[in-house]
C-alpha cells in the first residue's frame with residue numbers, strides 16, 4: 001500500500017495544478033475565440049466601421065484617444081471607489097447599529113429597503129434638483145445602490161454567530177462590545193466580503209447610470225459621458241473603446257475584491273479554501 | 279455499589295443544590311419538573327437519561343444561561359447576585375467543540391481569560407499548561423479546521439481548563455467521537471479530575487461511560503424530566519482499563535441499566 005501512496009499524491013497535485021490552469025486559461029480562451037469570431041464576422045460581411053468596428057480598431061482607439069478617455073476613466077473610477085468606501089462605512093455602521101438594538105432595527109431597516117427597491121434612475125432627477133455639486137450627485141447615486149448589499153449581508157452575518165458560542169460568551173460574562181468585537185464581527189466577515197463584492201459591481205453601475213441620466217442635463221466627465229457623446233457623433237470605435245474600459249474596470253474591481261476576500265478568509269473559511277480539496 | 283445513595287452523597291458538602299426545579303419553555307414544552315439534585319464538592323456526577331429528557335436544560339440552568347420556571351438553584355459559595363456568576367467561574371463544555379474557526383487554538387483557549395481582561399502575555403503560561411494537559415501544546419498555532427474531531431474536543435476542554443473552574447459542566451462532550459478516542463478522552467478526563475480536584479457534572483446517554491467516569495449517577499426520566507434514581511459508583515480512583523472489564527464494573531453497569539429502564543418505563 002505504501003508504494004502506491006506517492007503516485008496517488010502526485011496525481012492529486014497534478015489534478016490541482018491542472019484545475020488552476022483551467023480556471024485562468026478557459027475564460028481567456030473563450031474571450032479570445034469571441035474576439036476572433038467578431039473580427040471574422042466584420043471582415044466577412046464587410047460591416048462598416050460606423051456600425052461595428054474591428055476589435056483591433058477598438059484597441060487602437062483606446063490607445064489613440066487616451067488623452068480623452070484616460071481622464072474619464074479616472075473620474076468614473078474615482079466616483080466608484082469613493083462610493084464603495086462610503087457604502088462600506090455606512091453599511092457596516094448601520095448594520096452594527098441595527099443588531100445592537102431592536103428599536104433601531106425596526107425603525108431603519110424598512111427605510112433601507114425602500115431605498116433599495118426604488119430604481120435609482122427614478123430617484124435621480126430629484127437628487128439632480130436638490131444637490132448642487134456634480135460630483136456629489138454621482139456619489140450619492142452610486143452610494144445608494146452599493147450600500148444595501150453591504151448592509152443586508154453584514155446584518156445577516158452579525159446575527160449568524162454560532163448559538164453555542166454566544167452562550168459561551170454569555171457564560172464568561174462578555175460585555176456587548178467584547179461580543180461584537182471578538183465574536184460577531186469575525187463571524188460576519190465572510191458575509192460582509194460577499195456583500196462587498198456585489199457592492200463593488202453595483203457602485204460602478206450606479207456611477208455610470210447616474211452619469212447617463214445627468215448627461216442629458218449637460219455635465220459629465222466620466223466614461224458614460226464619452227459613450228453618449230460618441231453616440232451623437234457616430235464615433236462608434238470610441239464608443240466601443242469606452243465600453244471596454246468600463247467592463248475592464250468592473251472586472252478589475254471584482255478580481256481585487258475576490259483576492260482581498262481570499263486573503264482575509266483563506267485560513268479559516270470554506271469559501272476561500274482550495275477548490276481541489278472539495 | 280451502595281444502595282442508599284443519599285448517605286454517600288452526604289459525605290461531600292454540597293456546592294450547588296437544585297430544589298423542586300421546573301422549566302417550561304415559551305412554546306409550552308415542559309422540559310423539567312420537580313428536579314431535586316445536589317452536587318457535592320469534588321464529585322464526578324453524571325446525568326444519565328434518554329435523549330430529550332432535559333439533561334442539557336439542567337446544565338444550562340446550573341450555568342445561569344436560563345432561568346428556572348419554578349424551584350430554586352442555590353449555590354453554597356457565599357456569593358450572590360448577578361456579579362456572582364463571573365466570580366463563581368463555571369466552566370462549560372458543549373457537545374460540539376464550539377471553537378471560533380477564525381481564531382487559532384491558542385486564541386480559542388485564551389477566550390474566557392481574555393473576556394475577563396487577562397492579557398495574552400499574562401494568560402500565556404496558563405493557556406500552554408492547559409494545552410499541555412490535553413496533549414495539544416504543539417498545536418497552539420493551528421486553526422481548528424486543521425484538527426481532527428477528537429483534537430477539537432480536547433481544545434474545547436483545554437479552554438474550560440484554563441479558567442480553573444470551580445464547577446465544570448460537560449454536555450455529552452464525547453458523544454460524536456469514535457470509541458477509541460472516547461476511551462482515551464475518558465481516561466484523560468479522569469486523570470485531570472483527580473489531579474485538579476474539580477467538581478464535574480457530566481451529561482451522557484451512555485450507561486457504560488457514566489459508570490466508568492462517575493462517583494455518582496443521577497438517572498433521569500423524561501416528559502417532564504426529573505431525577506428518578508441515584509446510583510453511587512464506589513470504585514476508588516484511579517480507574518484504569520482493567521476496571522472496564524472487571525466484574526464489579528459489569529455489576530454496577532447492569533444495575534444502572536436496570537434503573538434506567540425502570541425510569542423510562544414508569
Ligand SMILES: Nc1ncnc2c1ncn2[C@@H]1O[C@H](COP(=O)(O)OP(=O)(O)O)[C@@H](O)[C@H]1O
Nearest residue numbers: 303305307309328329330331332333334335336
Ligand atoms: N429553547 C427551547 N425551546 C423549546 N423547547 C426546548 C428548548 N430547549 C429544549 N427544549 C425541549 O426540552 C426538552 C429537553 O431538552 P434537552 O434538555 O435538550 O434534552 P436532552 O439534553 O436530555 O436531550 C426536549 O423536549 C426539547 O425539545
Ligand SMILES: [Mg+2]
Nearest residue numbers: 333334335449
Ligand atoms: Mg442534550
